[in-house]
Amino acid sequence: MSLTQKTRLQATRKRFIEAGGHTTQSFGFGRIIGQIYALLYLHPEPMCLDDIGTELGVSKASVSISIRQLEAWSAVKRHWIKGDRRDFYEAETNFNNLLRNGLLEMLRKKLDTAGAQITLAESTLTEALNEPNGDERDELEVVAARLKQAKQFHNRISGLLSNPLVNHIL
Amino acid sequence: MSLTQKTRLQATRKRFIEAGGHTTQSFGFGRIIGQIYALLYLHPEPMCLDDIGTELGVSKASVSISIRQLEAWSAVKRHWIKGDRRDFYEAETNFNNLLRNGLLEMLRKKLDTAGAQITLAESTLTEALNEPNGDERDELEVVAARLKQAKQFHNRISGLLSNPLVNHIL
DNA sequence: ATGTGCGTTTAGTCAAAACTAAACGAAATA
DNA sequence: TATTTCGTTTAGTTTTGACTAAACGCACAT
Numbered sequence: 001m002s003l004t005q006k007t008r009l010q011a012t013r014k015r016f017i018e019a020g021g022h023t024t025q026s027f028g029f030g031r032i033i034g035q036i037y038a039l040l041y042l043h044p045e046p047m048c049l050d051d052i053g054t055e056l057g058v059s060k061a062s063v064s065i066s067i068r069q070l071e072a073w074s075a076v077k078r079h080w081i082k083g084d085r086r087d088f089y090e091a092e093t094n095f096n097n098l099l100r101n102g103l104l105e106m107l108r109k110k111l112d113t114a115g116a117q118i119t120l121a122e123s124t125l126t127e128a129l130n131e132p133n134g135d136e137r138d139e140l141e142v143v144a145a146r147l148k149q150a151k152q153f154h155n156r157i158s159g160l161l162s163n164p165l166v167n168h169i170l
Numbered sequence: 171m172s173l174t175q176k177t178r179l180q181a182t183r184k185r186f187i188e189a190g191g192h193t194t195q196s197f198g199f200g201r202i203i204g205q206i207y208a209l210l211y212l213h214p215e216p217m218c219l220d221d222i223g224t225e226l227g228v229s230k231a232s233v234s235i236s237i238r239q240l241e242a243w244s245a246v247k248r249h250w251i252k253g254d255r256r257d258f259y260e261a262e263t264n265f266n267n268l269l270r271n272g273l274l275e276m277l278r279k280k281l282d283t284a285g286a287q288i289t290l291a292e293s294t295l296t297e298a299l300n301e302p303n304g305d306e307r308d309e310l311e312v313v314a315a316r317l318k319q320a321k322q323f324h325n326r327i328s329g330l331l332s333n334p335l336v337n338h339i340l
Numbered sequence: 341a342t343g344t345g346c347g348t349t350t351a352g353t354c355a356a357a358a359c360t361a362a363a364c365g366a367a368a369t370a
Numbered sequence: 371t372a373t374t375t376c377g378t379t380t381a382g383t384t385t386t387g388a389c390t391a392a393a394c395g396c397a398c399a400t
Contacts (some may be wrong), residue, residue, distance in 0.1 A: 008298035009310055012291045016317070019287035026280055028198030030388060041320070044312050049347070059390050064347060085346055085398075093316070095323045110196055117189035121182045128178035140179055142214045146263070147186070150211070153265045160339065169330065200358065219377070229360050234377060255368065255376055 013042055017056070032058055032066045037075055037091060046079035046088035073102030099170055108161055115154045122147050183212055187226070202228055202236045207245055207261060216249035216258035243272030269340055278331055285324045292317050 020038030021031040035056050040047060047055075053063045067089060070076040075098050079088040092098055125144055160166055190208030191201040205226050210217060217225075223233045237259060240246040245268050249258040262268055295314055330336055 008294055009306070009313065012295045012298075012313060012317075015287065015294065016291045019284065019291070022287075023280065023284050028196075032388085042313050042316055044309060061348080061350095061391080062389055064349095065389095068348095087347075093319065110193065114189060114193050117185065117192075121186045121189070124178055124185065125182045128182075136179070139214060143179065143182060143212050146212055147182075149263065166339070169336070202359085231361080231378080231380095232359055234379095235359095238378095257377075 013039075016042060029069070030066065032056070032062050033069055036063065036066055037070060040076060040089060040091035041093065043091075046081075046090040048086040048088050050086075052089075073105075074098060075102055096170070100167075104161060104170070108158075111154065111158055111161070115151070115158065118147060118151050118154060122151065183209075186212060199239070200236065202226070202232050203239060206233065206236055207240060210246060210259060210261035211263065213261075216251075216260040218256040218258050220256075222259075243275075244268060245272060266340070270337075274331065274340070278328075281324065281328055281331070285321075285328065288317060288321050288324060292321065 017035050017038040020034035020041075022034070024034030024037075025031040036052055039052060039055060049060050049063050049067070052067075053060045056063075067076060070089075071078070075092050076089045077092055079090050081088055122144075125140070125147065128140060129144060187205050187208040190204035190211075192204070194204030194207075195201040206222055209222060209225060219230050219233050219237070222237070223230045226233075237246060240259075241248070245262050246259045247262055249260050251258055292314075295310070295317065298310060299314060
């Protein structure tokens with residue numbers, strides 16, 4: 001392989017890996033997660049923890065933690081090699097699965113906890129509403145109305161995420 | 171107003187505000203942003219910077235910075251009060267606008283920069299591909315194929331965000 | 341059993357982000 | 371012009387969380 005080809009391939013890899021790290025960073029997951037995925041995505045063969053760490057210049061511990069996150073999102077798959085005790089990983093190249101099991105699943109969880117909070121607030125308020133009139137009854141009802149509106153919106157979004165049509169589009 | 175009513179109203183407010191802060195925090199924006207929005211959302215009248223800061227127990231500077239972010243997302247609106255030099259703010263209760271101008275807009279920007287990076291990587295690689303054969307031609311083509319696939323997925327998602335049908339559902 | 345080679349856990353470090361206090365500039369008031 | 375009252379900027383502090391080195395536990399081999 002010519003020197004220029006090699007250099008350009010390395011440059012391409014490096015750029016893509018940096019971009020991956022930058023992207024996950026901007027979404028609030030660390031930088032390493034994106035870098036690992038990008039590295040595996042462009043790598044023809046599965047890689048082990050040590051090689052990944054060496055390639056990216058980070059510790060094995062970081063790789064271990066990050067790769068478990070990626071596994072939980074179905075973004076990488078373990079690859080068994082007979083006679084080798086090490087764990088090898090390759091990227092899940094099917095972005096649809098990645099989207100469904102990763103991003104959307106996370107979104108769902110966050111929506112759930114948010115929804116639970118709203119419900120909790122609502123029920124606390126309902127107790128107050130059932131009592132005989134007080135001198136700030138109006139305000140009480142304004143808050144109740146807003147909470148109700150928030151819950152409606154929450155339900156709409158939740159419904160959207162479990163809508164089979166929407167899920168098919170993604 | 172009875173004491174129990176007052177207590178419960180305050181408890182409801184507090185819980186809702188904390189939940190709001192927690193939510194925005196989990197999405198990588200600060201805690202204060204969500205707290206301010208939640209406070210304004212449950213507050214019948216527009217509030218000024220100082221009152222917001224006092225209510226949440228944070229400095230006016232923090233409120234100033236955060237509320238400009240909220241304004242950029244159309245999540246709050248300025249409310250002019252004649253004869254008062256202070257800026258008053260109220261929550262945008264239309265969640266659809268909020269979604270469109272806030273979350274989706276942000277998503278669009280991140281997709282754009284990610285797409286630009288992929289394109290850049292692709293063009294760097296294309297130069298190498300146009301050269302005569304080298305001894306790692308195969309690997310070069312694997313990387314090229316992966317980049318192409320990534321770009322396709324990126325385009326699909328971008329298209330989805332500007333799809334009028336999808337935009338209408340949201 | 342003992343040693344070796346893994347992945348994981350933990351305790352600690354360090355850098356980046358959040359947040360504050362204080363200084364500042366602009367606009368209204370006197 | 372001097373003063374007051376805002377919102378913003380800035381410089382410094384605190385907090386958070388990313389990351390590492392080292393210890394650990396487990397499984398297999400000898």
